[in-house]
Amino acid sequence: xxxxxxxxxxxxxxxxxxxxxxxxxxxxxxxxxxxxxxxxxxxxxxxxxxxxxxxxxxxxxxxxxxxxxxxxxxxxxxxxxxxxxxxxxxxxxxxxxxxxxxxxxxxxxxxxxxxxxxxxxxxxxxxxxxxxxxxxxxxxxxxxxxxxxxxxxxxxxxxxxxxxxxxxxxxxxxxxxxxxxxxxxxxxxxxxxxxxxxxxxxxxxxxxxxxxxxxxxxxxxxxxxxxxxxxxxxxxxxxxxxxxxxxxxxxxxxxxxxxxxxxxxxxxxxxxxxxxxxxxxxxxxxxxxxxxxxxxxxxxxxxxxxxxxxxxxxxxxxxxxxxxxxxxxxxxxxxxxxxxxxxxxx
Ligand code: PHE
Numbered sequence: 001x002x003x004x005x006x007x008x009x010x011x012x013x014x015x016x017x018x019x020x021x022x023x024x025x026x027x028x029x030x031x032x033x034x035x036x037x038x039x040x041x042x043x044x045x046x047x048x049x050x051x052x053x054x055x056x057x058x059x060x061x062x063x064x065x066x067x068x069x070x071x072x073x074x075x076x077x078x079x080x081x082x083x084x085x086x087x088x089x090x091x092x093x094x095x096x097x098x099x100x101x102x103x104x105x106x107x108x109x110x111x112x113x114x115x116x117x118x119x120x121x122x123x124x125x126x127x128x129x130x131x132x133x134x135x136x137x138x139x140x141x142x143x144x145x146x147x148x149x150x151x152x153x154x155x156x157x158x159x160x161x162x163x164x165x166x167x168x169x170x171x172x173x174x175x176x177x178x179x180x181x182x183x184x185x186x187x188x189x190x191x192x193x194x195x196x197x198x199x200x201x202x203x204x205x206x207x208x209x210x211x212x213x214x215x216x217x218x219x220x221x222x223x224x225x226x227x228x229x230x231x232x233x234x235x236x237x238x239x240x241x242x243x244x245x246x247x248x249x250x251x252x253x254x255x256x257x258x259x260x261x262x263x264x265x266x267x268x269x270x271x272x273x274x275x276x277x278x279x280x281x282x283x284x285x286x287x288x289x290x291x292x293x294x295x296x297x298x299x300x301x302x303x304x305x306x307x308x309x310x311x312x313x314x315x316x317x318x319x320x321x322x323x324x325x326x327x328x329x330x331x332x333x334x335x336x337x338x339x340x341x342x343x344x345x346x
Pocket of ligand 1: 169170171214251254285286287308309310311
């Protein structure tokens with residue numbers, strides 16, 4: 001038997017079959033045919049019985065076996081690469097698509113303006129205090145020189161929980177609380193917070209709104225200190241051009257008392273619809289702490305004096321950011337808030 005010819009014929013046959021292969025699956029069929037346990041190549045080994053030169057047979061056998069294996073592997077590699085390419089193509093991620101970005105939350109103007117107010121007063125050496133929103137009659141009225149028969153209670157017709165406990169009608173009870181805590185020592189605090197009154201809800205009023213209480217107590221504190229402080233606050237908040245005007249007023253816990261106006265943000269003082277043609281806009285109440293209040297809360301009124309003020313938070317926010325209706329501040333409408341945020345970031 002001519003082993004060499006026999007092996008060459010099989011090799012030729014193998015190559016011919018391989019050229020017909022078009023898919024990975026077809027290639028697998030050829031591999032099984034030639035290399036599986038009972039495939040063409042292992043079966044060749046049986047021929048060894050028929051030859052005498054076993055060494056040459058062994059060499060020829062190894063040659064054909066290696067050739068078939070190598071050729072099949074190479075072809076398989078080509079198909080695998082091709083297959084991977086196709087899969088990658090199919091699963092291609094379109095990186096040109098815009099991603100879904102996280103939306104940043106926004107701060108409500110109510111809180112934004114509190115931060116601005118706090119920054120200004122902290123810069124003047126004030127500390128920020130806190131007080132309870134649910135108060136008792138003593139702190140909300142009595143200790144502020146508003147006894148039970150006082151007509152000033154009518155001005156703050158209130159939301160009561162029982163005959164003694166109510167939602168605080170102003171932040172001034174914090175004055176009494178801070179004084180009692182400080183036990184006769186000097187005080188320089190502001191306290192922002194919510195207050196409640198039975199009120200109509202309209203463009204400029206709400207049954208719940210915010211105030212920033214201010215209280216300074218020390219020796220030799222006078223009205224000029226109060227005016228300078230408020231002037232500095234107003235100019236820092238609304239710009240150097242703003243003027244302030246003090247009008248005499250009445251609060252039971254301050255004596256003398258004033259209402260403070262600022263020159264109109266809109267017209268600068270000439271008169272317009274915003275300031276009702278007066279040129280001035282009311283912004284806060286203030287005064288020198290009534291000696292009676294000092295005494296009631298543990299201070300020697302002959303030695304100590306002080307001033308206090310109460311700023312309307314929404315009022316300041318509306319003027320600062322040009323908000324036309326107080327109710328917008330509470331509605332949390334994202335369209336309103338996002339516009340407003342742009343203004344604040346400037
Ligand atoms: N508590 C007063 C009000 O609510 C404001 C005020 C505070 C006035 C402090 C004087 C001093 O109207």
